[in-house]
Amino acid sequence: MATMTGAQMVVEAMREENVEVVFGYPGGAIMNVYDEIYKKRYFQHILTRHEQAAVHAADGYARATGKVGVAFVTSGPGFTNAVTGLATAYMDSIPIVVISGQVPLSMIGTDAFQEIDAVGISRPCTKHNFLVKSAEELPEILAKAFYIARTGRPGPVHVDIPKDVTAQMAEFNYPKEVKLETYKPTIKGNARQIKKAVEAIAKAKKPVFYLGGGIIHSNSADLVRDLVAATQIPAVETLMARGTLRYDDPMLLGMVGMHGTYAANMAMSEADLLIALGPRFDDRVTGKLSEFAKYAKIIHVDIDPSSIGKLVHVDYPIVGDLKAVLTELVPQAKEKVDPARYESWREILKRYQELHPLTYEDSDEVLKPEWVIQRIGEKLKGKARISTDVGQHQMWTAQYYPFTRPREFITSGGLGTMGFGFPAAMGVKRGVPDEISVNISGDGSILMNIQELMTAVENRLPVINVILNNNYLGMVRQWQTFFYDKRYAETDLSMQPDFVKLAESFGGVGYRVKTKEEFDAALEDAISKNVVALIDVIIDRYENVLPMVPAGGSLYNMLLEYKD
């Protein structure tokens, strides 16, 4: 075993973990590590222009590839800038490892220059964190960090390394296998519970699949598709589960929740059995809890026991890895469930779909955001990864884009972080270079990490940013329209940069479009040029996201239209 410095260990550990890219930003406390990156060149380092973007990029990389994303930042402000990235990954259970520099051990607690209690700050927004006390323990801690990030319910892990530890010499003995006696996620589901769940499905009259993000994390979309096809039970998807079923799957009722479809929300409200596969009963999905799925018994499969029964009573809890559970459950369901049994239920739901499908009024005068998204879908369906920022544009994308597979839709669901989209889309492009990476953004959100134009141009990460420009913080404006008597407090974004020049000044390409023809031309051009692009799409500024379940309202009480 070789003796080496802590800094060398960090880069060696990246090699052991097959890390191909690290997103980061250097500074005093982490300079020893950067020196080793320079000397060894084991992996690509992408210098973002803000630490928040580095973490979002690592996160986007992880979401698109399923691998652990990695980011390096320095102490103090470098770390605090990274916190939003950690929290975003934490809320959506994304496996990333963030390594921060820290002031030397002897100075910890003295309010030293660029000292902050980083592990104190990251504790509530990471799956786990470590403060490294000696180079000796560093290899094991790094191995544990990767292991914890990717196993069980995945999540971000933060490792804080004091500068003197990166200079200390010790043996580098990278564990081949990590065993933690205090951490053993349950993988296999209880066989008797699975059997009972199958019996409940076979006996139900109005069952619904409630598909959640756990399906994506556990790579079990194929099993879910198989199960849905075999049972012919209608399904709804949460925001995080989009792409589990193909957009044109006849059993798919659409997205559920605050901006879910009428049929999806009514299915939940009238079902007698919810088959919840890896969702977490988020309030944006359930609406008013006492009214949520009132008539339904609930089967809930999740790897995190604390997710089960947290908000609603669960009749058939199954703790385990979704893939392992479905591997058991699907053959049993195929044997015991008669799809003909749910025929009249499917009829009811079909009528709901016909009664209130997702609709918008297209126009010849002004571009409608829904049209733009559908258009992107027509051109790029199945060939691109779609990231978003947060706001109306995000919900329209979730509603109208024709998703064909898991990991195609990259969005900040739990934290709802504006500024996520562009850096995430860079990470996506780095992880899946053969596919087109599109970020559908808003005129508010895009400015929150616009400096990443430089990173993308420098590193040839040709992300196509489509800005659905409504000159508003549109989602907040919508709430003000509906619930605040149109008092548009601080949501008017009429003051705008020239996005075309902005893109050009960074060496990207900018477009400003107002018509369908112009949009088509711009998208074509950006794709064929394979460049970093900003397409500033001027849309109807008063368009609302509908249907809408007002916050705290019951899922079945949807606003279906808004007439001024």
Next chain:
Amino acid sequence: MHSSERRVISVIVLNEHGVLSRITGLFAARGYNIESVTVAPIPGSKYSRLTIVTSGSPRVIEQIIKQLHKLIPVYKVIEHSELVEKEMVMAKIPLEERLADVEALCRAYNGNIVNIGTDTAIIMAADEPSRIANFIKALKRFNPKEIVRSGVVAIER
């Protein structure tokens, strides 16, 4: 709503940096009650044992237990209803009080006078938490100057 019940939860955790803040931070972040918490290393092991007295509806208690389990350094969460609980209390009693009566009271609660200073006597008692509450009530008539409770420790039967 569900009624709130008192629960004693023992948590066996790895003795490592920041582990106590992970646990108290969890309670604070999720709005759970802590009535008392005691912690000390388990002799001859790398673990510590925390005894937490909390209260909440059955659903909240279930969540507390699951959330504790979820913390990486937590080895075991014991939520025995069959626990033997003890708590200790110390108090300062002015010397002009009738110390013979004070001593008799302490004896009834597994305690005694442990120190006599220039103007106060220090007494202690160790008993079940509910009896300690009674003891403190009874002590009031001797005008205690200061009362210190240890929090509950517990062990399963």
